[in-house]
Amino acid sequence: MKPIWIVDDDQSIRWVLEKALARENFATRSFANVREAAGALEHDSPQVLVSDIRMPGGSGLELLQTVRDRVPGLPVIIMTAFSDLDSAVAAFQGGAFEYLAKPFDVDKAVELIRRAVDESMRGEPTWDDRLAEAPEMLGQAPAMQDMFRAIGRLSHSAATVLITGESGTGKELVARALHRHSPRASGPFIALNTAAIPKDLLESELFGHERGAFTGAQAMRQGRFEQAENGTLFLDEIGDMPFDLQTRLLRVLSDGQFYRVGGHNPLRANVRVIAATHQNLEARVRQGLFREDLYHRLNVIRLRLPALRERSEDIPLLTRHFLQKSARDLGVEPKRVSDEALAYMTSLPFPGNVRQLENLANWLTVMAPAQTIEIKDLPPDLVSTQPTPVEATNGAAVTGVAADIAAVNGVGASGLSAHTGGVVVTPGVMSPAPTSVSAWEGGLRTEVARLLRENSPDVMDELSRRFEAAVIREALDFTRGRKVEAAERLGIGRNTITRKIQELNLEP
Secondary structure (H helix, E strand, O other): OOOEEEEOOOHHHHHHHHHHHHHOOOOEEEEOOHHHHHHHHOOOOOOEEEEEOEEOOEEHHHHHHHHHHHOOOOOEEEEEEOOOHHHHHHHHHOOOOEEEEEOOOHHHHHHHHHHHHHHHHOOOOOOOHHHOOOOOOOOOOHHHHHHHHHHHHHHHOOOOEEEEOOOOOOHHHHHHHHHHOOOOOOOOEEEEEOOOOOHHHHHHHHHOEOOOOOOOOOOOEOOHHHHOOOOEEEEEOHHHOOHHHHHHHHHHHHHOEEOOEOOOOOEEOOOEEEEEEOOOHHHHHHOOOOOHHHHHHHOOEEEEOOOHHHHHHHHHHHHHHHHHHHHHHHOOOOOEEOHHHHHHHHOOOOOOHHHHHHHHHHHHHHHOOOOEEOHHHOOHHHHOOOOOOEEOOOOOEEOHHHHHHHHHOOOOOOOOOOOOOOOOOOOOOOOOOOOOOOHHHHHHHHHHHHHHHOOOOOHHHHHHHHHHHHHHHHHHHHOOOOHHHHHHHHOOOHHHHHHHHHHOOOOO
């Protein structure tokens, strides 16, 4: 194995890293400035390069760029002051393996270098040229193969199609594929989410309006049916369409004619309609919320998209595809996923379906520290175990942070789940519940409600103390009692954490 190169103008830093790495049987080679290291790169290369960012005569970022040009794939660890946020961002933008803040824990630095060595031993990541032209849809599962066959059979048809499936499964992708492989492929594809348009505007959006038809209608406007002439109109979330507008849509589908809002002359609609919904239309018909005759008009050909949990064997394929796509969009090298991480991801339910998986791939491309993604690199929401409910005094279950607050006060529960990384950025659609608050916020609200019902004094101060105690205690557990590192992890000053430990009686 090649030696570890250390580039720093501070002799003491070089000496400490050399001794620490020697104890781990790593060979080292040190340089006092960027010029010496860059010169050595012309004839040799290291296993891993560790470089300071600010040195006389050259910047570590310049050396990083030189490495990217001469030795692509070589892991580079950038060291600099903890407060230098711009340098941290620039390091990651330049393709650094990791950013090491000074002053650093030597054991932590060695562990990071060991990870970088493991990464370098895996070999170079390569672009998959076969994905240079992104495919429309991917899937090896039997349900997806059936979908592909159905699209193929419909390639010579202009029949109305109803696509059903959960949110995030890719219904618009299927609609676009049906259009692209149809006799109307040369015509426009117009998409409209009927649930996203206010009821008062939806009619005009669909059919257009004449000048003066209503207040603010200062000019004639074409609707989506006219815009989609000779092409395809995709009506997403058709199950949410207002009942009175369903009648107008039925008329268009029946006789191929419609009127603009405020208009008196009928217009012909040469449009293929593809509709989609995540709702059970049969149930809505029974409830009187959807016209039965319109349902039968739309349900000529029905395609059901499976949820991602029903085609879990496609998760590795889709993950690699989305990582490639995200890397191309950002202009960086694509990351890989270890077999263990892929197996773990395959076991996840992914309530947000393919959209959630794509969001996860985007998050990993930006946030994962290494080129090879391990389980620990996944977002905390995906790797943390399910919190154990804790019985509050009123009998309600409290989970997440609320459980940790209870634990601090002797109710009992485990601490906050530890995670790697200082900033938690969670990809979208991570929770199966259609709610605007997370689980821990819900638990916290339950605790607040209990205290208010019991007329407890100083509720805000009490909860603030319990929250701070839970967070600081978990940070100290995570850093094995190292206060300075815990403060850095939490983004607070070392004097602040010392004061808080005393105020909250958290001394061991």
